Amino acid sequence: KAGVTQTPRYLIKTRGQQVTLSCSPISGHRSVSWYQQTPGQGLQFLFEYFSETQRNKGNFPGRFSGRQFSNSRSEMNVSTLELGDSALYLCASRISGGAFYEQYFGPGTRLTVT
Amino acid sequence: DQQVKQNSPSLSVQEGRISILNCDYTNSMFDYFLWYKKYPAEGPTFLISISSIKDKNEDGRFTVFLNKSAKHLSLHIVPSQPGDSAVYFCAASGDFGNEKLTFGTGTRLTIIP
Numbered sequence: 319k320a321g322v323t324q325t326p327r328y329l330i331k332t333r334g335q336q337v338t339l340s341c342s343p344i345s346g347h348r349s350v351s352w353y354q355q356t357p358g359q360g361l362q363f364l365f366e367y368f369s370e371t372q373r374n375k376g377n378f379p380g381r382f383s384g385r386q387f388s389n390s391r392s393e394m395n396v397s398t399l400e401l402g403d404s405a406l407y408l409c410a411s412r413i414s415g416g417a418f419y420e421q422y423f424g425p426g427t428r429l430t431v432t
Numbered sequence: 433d434q435q436v437k438q439n440s441p442s443l444s445v446q447e448g449r450i451s452i453l454n455c456d457y458t459n460s461m462f463d464y465f466l467w468y469k470k471y472p473a474e475g476p477t478f479l480i481s482i483s484s485i486k487d488k489n490e491d492g493r494f495t496v497f498l499n500k501s502a503k504h505l506s507l508h509i510v511p512s513q514p515g516d517s518a519v520y521f522c523a524a525s526g527d528f529g530n531e532k533l534t535f536g537t538g539t540r541l542t543i544i545p
Contacts, residue, residue: 322475360537361476361521374532408475423475
């Protein structure tokens with residue numbers, strides 16, 4: 319079974335631009351969560367989508383948004399990029415109602431904002 | 433406000449010895465705890481978990497201990513192997529199944545051959 323895939327793997331953007339990251343979950347997984355990993359803060363939860371609806375949300379500004387499509391693929395968008403948005407963005411998928419240990423992470427997208 | 437803290441950013445242990453990684457939390461509503469392991473250029477992978485109704489859970493070389501009164505959990509790896517070198521994150525949840533995970537900042541474990 320193919321794992322969670324994220325595209326692109328690396329991205330360089332300029333402050334003020336916007337960016338869209340993509341995540342394809344494991345086949346059959348309907349829940350997708352997004353996390354931001356930075357050296358000082360560890361992994362921070364952004365949001366979780368299930369059946370095209372946002373189910374949970376972390377404490378991030380409105381510049382961070384996401385959506386999920388009917389095939390469970392998810393996108394995350396960050397508008398008006400700031401230098402502090404430079405991070406590794408991870409997505410994770412799990413089956414509907416699955417426990418957290420059944421959550422599988424993708425390799426991440428490394429975003430650098432200059 | 434860091435609700436889950438891993439105060440040791442790094443730890444070095446001789447191969448064959450015991451590795452002990454620590455994690456503290458502040459939110460008494462957390463009732464489920466997990467440890468994840470992360471290699472460079474890969475996403476975190478689940479290692480072991482423990483419910484707040486238990487104080488110990490063991491899986492092979494890995495044991496997690498939970499001290500609810502101290503709001504402290506630890507991961508013991510024995511014996512440590514070179515392949516255990518990775519970054520370890522502890523995470524906590526307030527509601528098994530649906531709630532978000534709150535992660536610590538991670539501890540980089542290096543096993544010295």
